[in-house]
Structures are given as structure tokens and as C-alpha cells.
Amino acid sequence: MSQHIAEIGHRVISVPGGRIHLAEQGTGPLVLLVHGFPESWYSWRHQLPALAAAGYRAVAVDVRGYGRSSKPAATDAYRMLELVEDNVSVVHALGEETSVVIGHDWGATIAANSALLRPGVFRAVGLLSVPYTPRGGTRPSDVFAQMGGDEEFYVSYFQEPGRAEAEIEPDVRGWLAGFYAALSADTMPALGAPDPHFVSRAGTLRDRFPIGRLPAWLTEQDLDVYAGEFERTGLTGALNRYRNMDRDWEDLAAFEGAPITQASLFIGGSLDASTTWLADAIKAYPVTLPGLVSSHLLDGCGHWVQQERPAEVNRLLTDWLATLAA
Secondary structure, eight states: OHHHHHTOEEEEEEETTEEEEEEEEOOSSEEEEEOOTTOOGGGGTTHHHHHHHTTOEEEEEOOTTSTTSOOOSSGGGGSHHHHHHHHHHHHHHTTOSOEEEEEETHHHHHHHHHHHHOTTTEEEEEEESSOOOOOOSSOHHHHHHTSSTTSEEHHHHTTSTTHHHHHHGGGHHHHHHHHHHHTSTTTSOOTTSOOTTEEOTTOOGGGGSOOSOOOTTOOHHHHHHHHHHHHHHOSHHHHTTGGGHHHHHHHTGGGTTOOOOSEEEEEEETTOHHHHHTHHHHHTHHHHOTTEEEEEEETTOOSOHHHHSHHHHHHHHHHHHHHHHO
16 A cells, blocks of 8 residues: 555645635546545545556545645635535646546535535545435434434534634544544444443543554554544534535525536445435435435445455445446
């Protein structure tokens, strides 16, 4: 893997919203890769060489607020409309008119909205871990406030500026290790144990993280990369994505219930809460993703699908991409 990492090029490009750092490898049709929380371009380290070898120009960005990309001070600078325009600007800055866009976690939602809002630019969309759910009729903060009963859902916990930062930033590396482990198939809490997606009223998220064991996909060196970036940047830029969900709901009112009609792909993990909680969204794909080419639930896989199962995900991605050119 070190050789593959060495073959990945890096640069920072200017976009109207500031600057975007990207990692790129290969030549051919453009495939834009968008990471989730709390990650970086490095989340695609297994996919960049595989896509390049298959004949694609693979480009993984640091989303606004992460890594070497701009981190605006204003919370509302992280609304979905801004992130979609960052993606459009990256495509154009690379000298391209169109791209396939693939996202994981929050990146899947950003990718989906990029395809929805700018179909002339994004000709196909791949979604990893988080299913597409069209904009609905209930304000997101109201939905999250009703979850958990006496406990607090993690998205609600992330809403208040500074609150989650106070938990994470004193020990970024330890917190990340626990968070990654909590959502990985081989290290997640046992069935029936307290759910790490929820916080007790007097507690923290970390209280429920596994301790002392990294998931098989995450080496100490990988953890160093992630921790080094967040220790340098802090977590506020990343967390501000959660703090714009109500703004997004208002901004996207005209798209309530709207389907994404481009060719699409979904890959999720069978043990990921994102796929179990949103099982109805997956069942709705014939309506919400009428261009769906294939949908896959990887048995025994957790949330970090392209890192937990890189070979399988690479095969599914390249097979799907090949159908787009057929």
C-alpha cells in the first residue's frame, strides 16, 4: 500500500468558496470521491489505485472543513448548497465538464445532492453506507430530538457549537480510535450493549466506545494519518456539517420527495446502523433511485465499507463504472 500511496498526486485548487485539497491518480473519465465524518481523502486510499488501474481519473477531495481544504469560520458556510458547488467547481477546475460522483457517509449525502441539484455535471452517482433519502416534510432537528427516549441521539449532541469539540479535542487520536471501532464489524459493541449512537444525559459518546482494540482495517499508521489531520485542524469544520441540517431542509424545499434519475449504485454493510435504520429508504429505491444499476449489502460488514472490504468494494465500483460506458 505504501507504493500505491506514493503514486497518488496531491494539489490544492482554488474554488469560489476558498480552496480544496485533492488527491488524484490515473487518467480517463473523472470519478470524484467524497468522504464522510470523521475522515479525509485518505478514506479512499484503496480505491484511488484500483480506479486508476481500471482506466479512470480518480480524485478524492478533502471536503470543506477538513484536511488542507478551506475551513470558513461561519457555521452556515457548511450548508449542502455550498458543498455541492465545491464539487462542481472541482470538476471544472480539473478541466472537465462532467463526472461520476461517489460518496461515503456524509459524502454519500453530498454526492446524492450533487447529482440531484446539478445533473448536467454529475452523470452518475454511487452511494456508500448511507442510503438516499429525499428531503421530507419534517424538520430534521425535530426528528432527531424524538429519537432515543431518555438518551440523546448523536446528531443532536453534535448540534451545539463547542460541545462535541470539548469531548474530542483533548484526545483526538483516542476518540477517533474508539469511534471507528464502535462502527466496525469486528469491534462494534455486542448486540444488546448500550448503543454508541446515543449519549446518556450526563455522559459523552466516548463512554460507549470499545477500548484498547483497533478494527482490522485500521493500522496504527492509518490512525496516525487521521489523528494528525484533526489535531491540526480541530473538529469544528467537520462538525459544522451536522449543524446545517435544518438549513439544508429549508434550502432544498423545492426538492421534497425528488428522485435522482441518473445511473446509480448503492453499497452498504449489513451490520451498519445506517442501513438497518434506513431499510425503508433502500426498499424505496425503485421510486427514489429509478436509475439504480445495482444495490449491495455486504454481509458482516460495518460502516466503513470501502476500508473494511476494499477488494469487494473496488470490484463493485469498477463493474458499475464499466456499465456507464457500455
